[in-house]
Amino acid sequence: MTSAVSLNTVSRHFGAVRALDEVDLEVGEGEFFAMLGPSGSGKTTCLRLIAGFEQPTLGQIRIFGEAVEGVPPYRRNVNTVFQDYALFPHMNVRENVEFSLMLKKVDRATRAREAEAALELVKLGGYGERRPGQLSGGQRQRVALARAIVNKPKVLLLDEPLGALDLKLREQMQEELKALQKTLGITFIFVTHDQGEALSMADRVAVFNFGKLVQVGTPEDIYTRPNSRFVADFVGSSNVLAPEFVETIAGERRWASLRPEAIHLVRGTGGHTPLSGTVVSRSYLGATTRLGIDLNGTLLHAVVPSGADVPADGDRVTIGFAREALHLMEEAE
Amino acid sequence: MSALAATSSGAILPNRRGWLGALSDRFWRQPKLFVFLLVLPALLWLGIVYVGSLFALLLQSFFSIDEFSGLINYEFTLKTYAELLKPQNLDVILRTVIMAGAVTVASALIAFPIAYMAARYARGKWKALFYLGIMLPLWASYLVKVYAWKLILAKEGILNWVFEQLHLTWLLDGWLSLPVIGGNSLSISYTGTFLVFLYVWMPYMILPIQAAIERVPTNLLDASSDLGATPMQTFWKVIFPLALPGIVAGSIFTFSLTLGDYIIPQIIGTSAFFIGQAVYAHQGTAGNIPLAAAFTVVPIVIMGLYLWMAKRMGAFDAL
Numbered sequence: 226m227t228s229a230v231s232l233n234t235v236s237r238h239f240g241a242v243r244a245l246d247e248v249d250l251e252v253g254e255g256e257f258f259a260m261l262g263p264s265g266s267g268k269t270t271c272l273r274l275i276a277g278f279e280q281p282t283l284g285q286i287r288i289f290g291e292a293v294e295g296v297p298p299y300r301r302n303v304n305t306v307f308q309d310y311a312l313f314p315h316m317n318v319r320e321n322v323e324f325s326l327m328l329k330k331v332d333r334a335t336r337a338r339e340a341e342a343a344l345e346l347v348k349l350g351g352y353g354e355r356r357p358g359q360l361s362g363g364q365r366q367r368v369a370l371a372r373a374i375v376n377k378p379k380v381l382l383l384d385e386p387l388g389a390l391d392l393k394l395r396e397q398m399q400e401e402l403k404a405l406q407k408t409l410g411i412t413f414i415f416v417t418h419d420q421g422e423a424l425s426m427a428d429r430v431a432v433f434n435f436g437k438l439v440q441v442g443t444p445e446d447i448y449t450r451p452n453s454r455f456v457a458d459f460v461g462s463s464n465v466l467a468p469e470f471v472e473t474i475a476g477e478r479r480w481a482s483l484r485p486e487a488i489h490l491v492r493g494t495g496g497h498t499p500l501s502g503t504v505v506s507r508s509y510l511g512a513t514t515r516l517g518i519d520l521n522g523t524l525l526h527a528v529v530p531s532g533a534d535v536p537a538d539g540d541r542v543t544i545g546f547a548r549e550a551l552h553l554m555e556e557a558e
Numbered sequence: 559m560s561a562l563a564a565t566s567s568g569a570i571l572p573n574r575r576g577w578l579g580a581l582s583d584r585f586w587r588q589p590k591l592f593v594f595l596l597v598l599p600a601l602l603w604l605g606i607v608y609v610g611s612l613f614a615l616l617l618q619s620f621f622s623i624d625e626f627s628g629l630i631n632y633e634f635t636l637k638t639y640a641e642l643l644k645p646q647n648l649d650v651i652l653r654t655v656i657m658a659g660a661v662t663v664a665s666a667l668i669a670f671p672i673a674y675m676a677a678r679y680a681r682g683k684w685k686a687l688f689y690l691g692i693m694l695p696l697w698a699s700y701l702v703k704v705y706a707w708k709l710i711l712a713k714e715g716i717l718n719w720v721f722e723q724l725h726l727t728w729l730l731d732g733w734l735s736l737p738v739i740g741g742n743s744l745s746i747s748y749t750g751t752f753l754v755f756l757y758v759w760m761p762y763m764i765l766p767i768q769a770a771i772e773r774v775p776t777n778l779l780d781a782s783s784d785l786g787a788t789p790m791q792t793f794w795k796v797i798f799p800l801a802l803p804g805i806v807a808g809s810i811f812t813f814s815l816t817l818g819d820y821i822i823p824q825i826i827g828t829s830a831f832f833i834g835q836a837v838y839a840h841q842g843t844a845g846n847i848p849l850a851a852a853f854t855v856v857p858i859v860i861m862g863l864y865l866w867m868a869k870r871m872g873a874f875d876a877l
Binding site for chain 1: 775777778780781782783784785786787788791795796799800
């Protein structure tokens with residue numbers, strides 16, 4: 226796998242703030258790569274460094290093997306879909322999409338043809354003469370996408386592109402983006418704070434926190450084998466268990482994570498084992514129900530199938546789970 | 559039971575407090591009434607005092623003056639407008655329009671970089687300093703500024719002295735020896751009039767451009783660069799079109815203010831009339847109100863044409 230983008234101990238400081246702190250990262254060619262993290266975690270800074278809007282304070286970035294230090298954005302074969310679309314308000318949709326071709330002095334007919342083809346690809350054929358102001362959020366998002374891919378970039382950067390869309394549209398766009406990436410075969414680097422989005426779309430996910438790269442791996446890696454409390458908690462809101470508690474049930478004094486859906490309930494046990502407790506909250510989620518269970522002071526969440534046998538608030542329950550579902554992390558303190 | 563009902567309903571819907579409360583309720587139910595009351599004074603002022611007097615002025619321009627008696631003949635005629643086309647009057651109009659055009663173009667050229675700096679780079683106290691610098695001249699009396707400029711531009715003035723110190727007197731003399739724009743000294747040449755107009759109206763050009771540039775989101779500039787535009791291309795394809803409404807707004811100020819001004823050309827420049835001076839002379843000593851009115855209509859028509867053209871060229875598309 227050739228690497229499309231590689232970061233070598235890259236840092237970006239803004240005064241005393243380390244927006245990005247010594248990040249090493251390889252993104253393979255043709256990969257759908259997600260950068261996940263809470264706001265202020267450095268993921269957008271990382272994207273802006275690759276696009277060229279920011280220069281790294283330290284370290285080196287390579288795009289397809291070429292060092293891009295000092296190369297301005299307009300000389301990088303990388304295009305960006307911006308969070309709030311950044312469509313030019315004084316141009317219609319076609320002119321927006323044609324913008325990069327116009328700069329390359331492509332002749333008018335070819336330009337119009339390619340712009341229309343890009344618009345067709347995002348299912349907006351025939352919208353060329355409209356103004357961005359006349360479009361809905363979802364349509365603007367598609368125009369931004371068409372504008373970024375018309376240039377056939379080697380790498381497409383997407384900065385929370387679905388953040389402003391409503392749930393239904395977001396799910397639809399997630400599938401379309403994935404399909405589009407397959408069709409085009411170009412590298413997508415996708416920034417998001419939505420772990421569900423990252424897991425469902427990406428080939429690999431990088432999790433950021435406080436400017437540091439915390440973990441990189443396939444969605445399955447990240448979800449089932451988080452390497453730290455932060456990842457366990459942020460990705461899929463896992464139960465993070467303290468070392469003292471883990472010692473009582475697994476015999477090792479380490480932090481551990483336990484997925485809520487890996488827990489099943491054993492009812493009617495009255496004994497005071499470490500795994501019995503009281504239901505303290507219950508939220509109905511449709512197909513599943515989320516329970517809060519108090520195990521002698523340790524609060525755990527379990528997601529169980531909805532149905533008549535879901536315990537009510539105050540019920541005594543005992544929980545069970547497969548040993549391999551309990552993932553011990555490296556952190557001991 | 560009924561007492562209980564009364565108190566409980568009072569708790570949910572507290573009684574309105576006096577007639578002010580009743581008024582608030584009414585405004586809440588009929589927001590349009592509130593808006594109407596808000597604009598009513600302005601509407602009356604604009605409608606009666608302003609548009610009314612403008613209309614009266616227009617009406618005057620369709621009357622004529624009896625050349626022998628000097629009395630106004632209150633019959634509808636286009637004779638006064640025909641008089642505008644006489645060489646000596648056309649001369650005044652052309653001179654004023656060319657001056658206004660030159661002042662507008664020059665102030666746009668000078669104002670743009672200043673406005674751009676202020677909008678894009680100035681922050682905090684530098685921004686405050688910018689506003690102070692732009693607004694400060696507006697706090698001083700217009701007449702004082704104009705007379706100050708007369709001193710600056712005079713033959714014994716500081717500008718001449720500076721040129722002398724720099725051994726550039728030949729340059730100034732060369733400029734002043736040019737036909738039309740030259741003259742005996744800067745203070746009695748068109749160049750002098752132009753410089754003072756430029757100085758006096760500059761804030762009106764800078765502020766709207768600065769506001770327009772400030773409204774351009776930075777991510778549009780990022781997007782442009784991302785799509786392959788060099789900074790120069792970004793300027794011409796993105797920043798300039800989006801700043802254009804500001805430039806047009808500023809040029810409306812500088813252009814119309816120059817068209818109508820009668821004090822600056824009187825104090826600084828040649829003895830040739832500008833429209834404002836012509837209006838002043840005709841309505842005053844000459845007592846030719848119809849011709850003065852017709853002269854006044856000229857800037858209105860020119861501004862109308864200018865706005866229409868600006869709109870056709872798409873200057874307001876980005877609004």
